[in-house]
Amino acid sequence: MHEDFERCVRAVQSKDTRFDGWFFTAVLTTKIYCRPGCPAVPPKPENMTFYPSAAAAQAAGFRACKRCRPDASPGSPQWNERADLVARAMRLIADGVVDRDGVPGLAARLGYSTRQVERQLLAELGAGPLALARAQRAQTARLLIDTSALSMAEVAFAAGFASIRTFNDTVREVFALTPSELRARTRRTPAPVSGVLPLRLPYRAPLCPDNLFGHLAATAVPGVEEWRDGAYRRTLRLAHGHGVVSLRPEAGHIACLLSLTDWRDLSNAISRCRWLLDLDADPVAVDGLLRGDPVLAPYVDKAPGRRVPRTVDGAEFAVRAVLGQQVSTAAARTLAGRLVAAHGEPVADPDPSGGLTRLFPSPAALAELDPAVPAMPRTRVATLTGLVAALAAGDVDLDVGSDWQLARSRLAALPGIGPWTVEAVAMRALGDPDAFLPTDLGVRLAAGRLGLPATPAALTRRAAAWRPWRAYAVQYLWATGDHPINLLPGA
Incomplete structure (x- = not known):
């Protein structure tokens, strides 16, 4: 977008915060760079130039604006x-x-x-x-x-x-x-060195917290995740240690409290939290397209800004997806909780009243799993052990930088991994905004309620109009039901 000079100028002159993170405005006369929504008086167009990243503006000799904090804008969607x-x-x-x-x-x-x-x-x-x-x-x-102090x-x-x-x-x-x-x-009181670091995670409005936090709370694995006092809390496995995070929806931002065993993991932890909550999405573009479908339009208008609840660890989600095959949400939580209790690394919760006690087991830890232990059908146990072996060996890569199609093909090649599991992982672990779940029970029930095609093939053809945002369409389809994943706990 930074190459479209006239469009960028219009965004800056209207102080349109929707474009924060999309591009950066550098002012030739002052040698500063800003976000498009900077509250200062816009410079003359002839004094503007635009860059696709803060790094490019810095490399060109511009410094960050002290007023609009372009370094703290949402990431580019x-x-x-x-x-x-x-x-x-x-x-x-x-x-x-x-x-x-x-x-x-x-x-x-x-x-x-x-x-x-x-x-x-x-x-x-x-x-x-x-x-x-x-x-x-x-x-x-x-x-x-x-x-911090x-x-x-x-x-x-x-x-x-x-x-x-x-x-x-x-x-x-x-x-x-x-x-x-x-x-x-700074006007804020720094947090103590040994305490919890409070942060604000920005996002592009609108944001609907109901399905986002409702989904995370409804599927929370005991010991690893919990909903407590209006916040979603969970443990994090990080490069240099581990952490515990609390995420609470607030007006205009997500209130984040981070406790880390090694401060070098801070940027990594923030990135994982933003990914988990899909905070760098562009809800205006997503909802604009989905609103064009008369079937989805009423649900988009009712609660715009739905995000796709993701994960902080792709391997963890893949394991949980297999545990959740053909069972209820409650049963999947129970199975995951047992794995965590048996194989998860113990951690201390910085909140004395909290219930976070474990990290979700790594693929390496689960590679030692006794096939006779999980209380699941033998075929699903075989699927789980095959997946864990592939993850531990590096044959399947599900991190944030993985190749989406390669990951799909390698997952699908594993015994017992069907289309639902592949697309669920693509949606929530890989972050593919066009992942689609036509065989999902919730999607099929929603299709029936809304008069959409009933068969997966026909529904997939009908959903072509929602591309490239079918993962977000799934969130709106799920919202037509009364499942706990659609409700902000305590609301």
Whole structure:
């Protein structure tokens, strides 16, 4: 979009926050860059230029606006909508792969050479993987400077900087202030070092929390997840340790409380939480298309902004999807809870009244599973053990940067993995916005209520009009029923 000058100018002049994260406005006279919805007086068009990423604006010598905080805008929705190399790379960079494994590690995960990855990112985003990761480190550093009482040395290493000098230079270059000056500007009381870090996760309005949090609460696995005091809480397995997060829907943002055993996992944890809640979606585009169908229009108008509830761990969701094959939500929770109790790594809940006690078992831990233990039909036990073996061996990749179609084909090749499981994983683990579940019982019941075709093949043909947002159409179809997944607990 940044190449459409007139459209960008109109968005900036109208201070349209819907385009925050889509592109960044750089002001030639002041050498600052802003989000489109910046509340300041818009510059003259002849003084504007536009960039597709904050990293590109920084590389061109612009510093972040102190008023609109472009570094804290929602992420571009196109990285979640697309399955090409650039989109996969951006998802992995957001997940911290470059900080952990470098650019060669990123390229290896993508299956391309380092040169190919750098060339494509530069061509589309105006910045290479190192610059993009540097921009993310700067954003994480500012977040910690503003909201925690960590020392500057601790902030530097928690944000992923290799040295204090690089941290200081980057902060001064990006924000035109020293780290100490940035902290002095904050109006909030920093959180204690040993405590829980409070954050605000922005999103594009509208957002309907009912199905999003209702689904997570209704399917919560005991010990790993819970709904407590109006918030969804869960444990997180991260690169350097583990964490516990609390997520609560608020007006204009998601209130997030994070407790981590290693601060280096902060950006990774934030990325996982945003992915879980689908916060970088573009609800205006999604609802605009779905509203064009007279069958869905009343449900879109009633509760616009439905998101797809995802997962913080693709392998975890795949295991849970197999456990949920042909059983009720309650039965699936019970089975998952037993696995967690037997194989999950113990953790301490930072909330004395909380009930989070375990991490969901890793594929490696479940690879030792005794086939005679799970109280399931023998065929489903075989499916579970086959899936776990494929995940543990790396034959099936379900992380945020995976190839959607390759993951689908490899899942489908496993014994006992049918179309429903493949598409459920594609929707909630891989994040494919066009994943569709025509054989799902809830979808079929909704189709019957709405007069849509009853057979999977006919319904799939009818759903072609909802592409590329069929995963969101499923959320609206599910909303026609009275299942607990559609209700915000306590509402």
